[in-house]
Every structure is written in structure tokens, then in C-alpha cells.
Amino acid sequence: MIKPLSLSSRTPFAKGGQRACYVDPADPLRTLKVLLPGHSPQEKREALSFPKNFRPLHYFDDNDEEYRNLRWIEQKWGHVPLIPRLYGKVETDLGTAISTELFRDENGQISKTLEYYLWKEKEPKRCQQALEVFAEEWLQYAIPTRSLMLYNLVVVQEGDALNIKLIDDFGLAEFIPFVKLSNRLRRAKVTRRVNTLFAKVDRLLACKDKLSADHQEYQNAIQKRVKMLEEMEKF
């Protein structure tokens, strides 16, 4: 039996709500993502009551779901430069990891999120323009996603150019299979997702300079993620 790769001795470069992200020790341009403690399929299923807990275990595995979604996208659309390449699964001492492309800026640093730049930049116009380019291309593909989050888009800096990539949120939240929808309906859905994304940009920009009790929870969550990315520079 092949010994699982040791990740527990390493530090993740980032964590999301579900997963910890490590730089692949064998390749700095790949990330290995594992489920965080408390998010294993068993734990998620046990937290539910009947009839929801009757679904098969893989149904509760967010990592496996992303693997299946990225594979499905690749089969249907081929390589999409706006999302990470999928390299497969790797057994680690923290569970099964999915291996995907890690986006880095030209200077070698791991690319930071759109949320980070919108929050930190005094002049976020350039990011907004890059987002418009992303949106236009994304609409051409019309790939299904859940609601797009500003912390699930990263801004890759290459020379003077900023290129936005989507690193999470693939797949379907709805029950009706997206693929069965007509092209027109699919595009309409993707357009709605993109419009909501622009609304999220506006919301962030509107409240970033005025800390207020009304938005405190939202602002604290952003600040926590921004701080994590500031510490990411050593990777």
C-alpha cells in the first residue's frame, strides 16, 4: 500500500469555510485541498435528521463534489482558462485531497482574492475592469455555478495585466439539472449570477470606508479573510 502524503506536518496557505489549502510539496503550482475537521462526509451526515441523512456518503463530501464538477466541466468544455486545472486526487494523512492548479502572480506570490483587492485598494477601478472582462468571457462559457463569492475569485497579476479566475463555487445549488435547460435559460441563469456578483462588489465598496454597527459582522468576516491572505506571502 502506498503511504499517504504527510500534510499534517505542514501549514496550509489558506483556509475557507470547508477546506484547508496546502501547496503541493512536489509542485509549487499545484494546491492540495482537504476537508477541515468537522466537515467530513460522516460528520456532515450525522448532523442531519431523517430523511436528509439517508443520502449516500459521497453526497456530503464537498471535496469530492468539486472533483466531480471540475471533471464534468473539463469533459464538456475542455480546458477553461478562467478556472483551475484539475490534476486528480491524492491520499494524505488528512484525508483525500483534490489536486488543482494553484494561481500565482508573475512575481511568484499566490494570487490574492478579488475581495482582498477591493477591500485594500484605494483605487479598485482596475479590478472592476478586470472583473468586467472576466464576466464577459464567463458568459460565453455559461458554466453553472452557485452564487459567486468575492473570496472565491482570485486576481492574477501578470505584468500590467490583471486576470481574474474562479477557484470555487462550481456546481449546482438547484435541483433542476442545469444541463437540461435550454441554452437561453442557462445563459439567463449565468447572467443573474454575474449581476449578483457586481452587486456584491458595490456592497463591499459602499461600506468599506465606513465601519458601522449595521455591517459589523460582514466587515469582520472580510477583515479576517484579508488578514489570512496577508499572512500567505511566505508561501
Ligand SMILES: Nc1ncnc2c1ncn2[C@@H]1O[C@H](COP(=O)(O)OP(=O)(O)OP(=O)(O)O)[C@@H](O)[C@H]1O
Ligand atoms: N487555486 C487557487 N489559487 C490561489 N488561491 C487559492 C486557490 N484555491 C484556494 N485559494 C485560496 O484559498 C482560499 C480558500 O479556498 P477554497 O475557496 O477552495 O476553500 P473552501 O473551504 O471551499 O471555501 P468556501 O468558504 O468558499 O466554502 C480562497 O479564498 C483563496 O484565497
Ligand SMILES: [Mg+2]
Ligand atoms: Mg471558497
